[in-house]
Amino acid sequence: MSDSEEHPVDGRRARGNKRRAEIIEATLAVVTRDGAAGVTHRTVAQQAGITTSLSTYYFRTLDDLLVAALSSVADAYTARIRQLIDRPGDKLRGLAELIVESGGPGRERALAERELSTLAARRPALAPVARQWRENVAELAATLTDDPQAIAALVAASDGLCTAILIDNIAADTDHVHKVLSQAIGTPLDAAAPPRRGP
Amino acid sequence: MSDSEEHPVDGRRARGNKRRAEIIEATLAVVTRDGAAGVTHRTVAQQAGITTSLSTYYFRTLDDLLVAALSSVADAYTARIRQLIDRPGDKLRGLAELIVESGGPGRERALAERELSTLAARRPALAPVARQWRENVAELAATLTDDPQAIAALVAASDGLCTAILIDNIAADTDHVHKVLSQAIGTPLDAAAPPRRGP
DNA sequence: GTTCTACTTGTACTATCGTTCAAACTCCTG
DNA sequence: CAGGAGTTTGAACGATAGTACAAGTAGAAC
Numbered sequence A, B: 001m002s003d004s005e006e007h008p009v010d011g012r013r014a015r016g017n018k019r020r021a022e023i024i025e026a027t028l029a030v031v032t033r034d035g036a037a038g039v040t041h042r043t044v045a046q047q048a049g050i051t052t053s054l055s056t057y058y059f060r061t062l063d064d065l066l067v068a069a070l071s072s073v074a075d076a077y078t079a080r081i082r083q084l085i086d087r088p089g090d091k092l093r094g095l096a097e098l099i100v101e102s103g104g105p106g107r108e109r110a111l112a113e114r115e116l117s118t119l120a121a122r123r124p125a126l127a128p129v130a131r132q133w134r135e136n137v138a139e140l141a142a143t144l145t146d147d148p149q150a151i152a153a154l155v156a157a158s159d160g161l162c163t164a165i166l167i168d169n170i171a172a173d174t175d176h177v178h179k180v181l182s183q184a185i186g187t188p189l190d191a192a193a194p195p196r197r198g199p
Numbered sequence C: 001g002t003t004c005t006a007c008t009t010g011t012a013c014t015a016t017c018g019t020t021c022a023a024a025c026t027c028c029t030g
Numbered sequence D: 001c002a003g004g005a006g007t008t009t010g011a012a013c014g015a016t017a018g019t020a021c022a023a024g025t026a027g028a029a030c
Helices: A011-034 A041-048 A052-058 A062-086 A091-101 A107-120 A124-142 A148-168 A174-185 B011-034 B041-048 B052-058 B062-086 B091-101 B107-120 B127-142 B148-168 B174-185
Strands: none
Touching: A011 A041, A011 A052, A011 A062, A011 A107, A041 A052, A041 A062, A062 A091, A062 A107, A062 A124, A091 A124, A091 A148, A091 A174, A107 A124, A107 A148, A107 B107, A107 B148, A124 A148, A124 B148, A148 A174, A148 B107, A148 B127, A148 B148, A148 B174, A174 B148, A174 B174, B011 B041, B011 B052, B011 B062, B011 B107, B041 B052, B041 B062, B062 B091, B062 B107, B062 B127, B091 B127, B091 B148, B091 B174, B107 B127, B107 B148, B127 B148, B148 B174
8 A cells, every 4th residue: 555566577466466456347347237236256257258266266255356346436436535625626516526427427336336335234344445435525524614513414415415316316417416515514605615826 | 005905804815914014024134134135035934934935925026025125114214204294393303313213223124225225226116115215305304494405405414314324333313413404404493393383 | 515715835946156176377586 | 498476267066046836724705
């Protein structure tokens, strides 16, 4: 985690890492297509175009594979939200756009994340990973207000909006989501996007 | 649906209905214990103390069984919320108590509902059932405000709070949930529980 | 009592699952 | 080149899944 890679010159390990990523990608594709219940070593291997044993070589058990897949999705979302937090701009609108994505191009990923998050209620190993999304949103909210209730409301509303978009398959409109988020956090329209000139 | 039962005198059919309810109950118990993925005709039958074939006799396919189980849970929640809507009292606090229940005695049911709701994203037959909860909350919210954004925010926040309680396993405090709901809907503390004397 | 319907059981078939394992292949090391 | 570490394959084992089906039981209709 600290440094990128220690042996980037070893072609064997490089290939291994690439394979690992491919298998995770295939796993997400399977979750998207057939749901988390459809994830088996065989389906994942077929999706990745490899043999079943190779899947078990990299992920000894199915649990290992699911944890890795959820971690991958969660990391991607974390990066997106951190970008919103660090960069200047309307954070609330950025969050709204991120949520709306769950109904469009990012629907597969979001659906996969929801499936895997639900598993988290049952597998302690997944819980910390599943919690990341809410913690990140809370951090973003903390830059907009100091009111704990408002932060909690925004986090809950963000989660609920994602659910509604995914399950109900409702039309995802950025303006609408933005308004609902504003409503949840209170009166952030003044404080949310102050046209600061930066330091 | 219009009248209760047409042949309540037939002891055979009565036993059949009882068995059906028992199997649904066993299914929910299995979902609670092992997750939706753990639902098989065999596990359900064992949980119910019957034979496998009897489970398939009442629910020809596993899908039938899952749809019936989700419908059962959704109906129970619908009844609870309708009670809140129809009866006088602080509706928002009642909703908060209902949500908090998801972390306590009603955790099993709530978890089962979430698992089955997630399935709804994939099985169109489950979608209308899974939508009920949100529609009911929206109806409750409509009695508190006319602002569509506020209604949407309350619905989303309710859903998100349930998720947080279930997945993160956070301490569920009625006061806290109530405050967050109030924050989401705006300033309902005055309008939410007006001590009206009736019509 | 006879007949019919609804309920219940035991058993079996086929398919797929997770997982293991030894052998073959690829690439780095010396 | 030889040797070893990492990668990939094919086949197989035991367990469990959905489902089907014929036989048997309990209660209703006549």
